[in-house]
Amino acid sequence: MLRTLEAERARGRDLFASAVSLEELDAANIAVLGRKSRLGDVQRALGTLEEAQRRELGKAVNEVRAELADALEARRNALTVDAESALLAADAVDMTLPGRRGPEGSLHPLTLVEDEIVGLFLRLGYRVAEGPEIEDDWHNFQALNIPEDHPARTMKDSLYVSIPGHPELLLRTETSAVQIRTMQSQPPPVYIVAPGRVYRRETPDPTHLAVFHQVEALVVDEGITFADLKGTLEAMAKGLFGEDRTIRFTPSYFPFVEPGAQIGVTCFRCGGVGCPTCGNGWIELLGAGMVHPKVLENCGYDSERYTGFAFGLGIERVAILKYEIPDIRLLIEGDVRFLERSGAA
Secondary structure, three states: OHHHHHHHHHHHHHHHHHOOOHHHHHHHHHHHHOOOOHHHHHHHHHHHOOHHHHHHHHHHHHHHHHHHHHHHHHHHHHHHHHHHHHHHHHOOOOOOOOOOOOOOOOOOHHHHHHHHHHHHHHHOOOEEOOOOOEEEHHHHOHHHOOOOOOHHHOOOOOOEEEEOOEEEEEEOOOOHHHHHHHHHHOOOOEEEEEEEEEEOOOOOEOOEOOEEEEEEEEEEEOOOOHHHHHHHHHHHHHHHHOOOOOEEEEEEOOOOEEEEEEEEEEOOOOOOOOOOOOOOOEEEEEEEEEEOHHHHHHOOOOOOOOEEEEEEEEHHHHHHHHOOOOOOOHHHHOOHHHHHHOOOO
């Protein structure tokens, strides 16, 4: 029986060492250490031996079993490590391969238009000016020569804010208040462009929003004339809509300018012939004029020495024209289909 034990020891070690997978190792375990193995037969035969022989042979059986169990565990650990390494190798990522590019967005149409307008004036030497969106009555109305009985002063058109200790506050109705704050903060000359949000008491519909965006420009210096305003607006129209654009001035009233005008530009769809976009060949774009002397005086400027011009246009207005947007509300709804069509997603 001792020779049988030695033979099983050698056979078991060979079977365990030659197993190349955990499945083969499990089969070898049953063949070498299982109940029906040769080692099991020797163990069952111990009961037929004399006590002295049984004790000696039993000790030998236990030693062989322990040695083979250690060999089995060592081989199992090695095969487990190999299997895990193979799995990791199969799932390895080649860091030199190009990655999958996810969906990319782009700037919103309003941002594109604002950047285009502001960039145009920066190239002309203007600087960007900003101001608070919650304004007081003086900066939003009085300093701009808007009398108390003006329709824009009513609760119907403006959104007033109630803050204890701060009476007569409202959400600014136009970015013209930035012009006042700028003139109060510095002496002439002034060359600024002021983009920003403004607020009106409006019910949103295809052409109106309660919150929208404006860009205003202000120039104050010695010797500024209406011709300077005309040249500036022509440069802006050509920069926004093409070099072949023509502008026209239609007299209009704005409390903070004198004289004032509505500015139209030849339609960039039909070239001024007439189409569904313009109707008569012209697109009304913005309001403009020479800064009213009283506005200059309200800011401490000498209206006899300095003159200036100002104009403002709605960014949404330009966006719906440039991108042929049928409903202004599409600009704030976040519809991905619309944003993709307009190049913003």
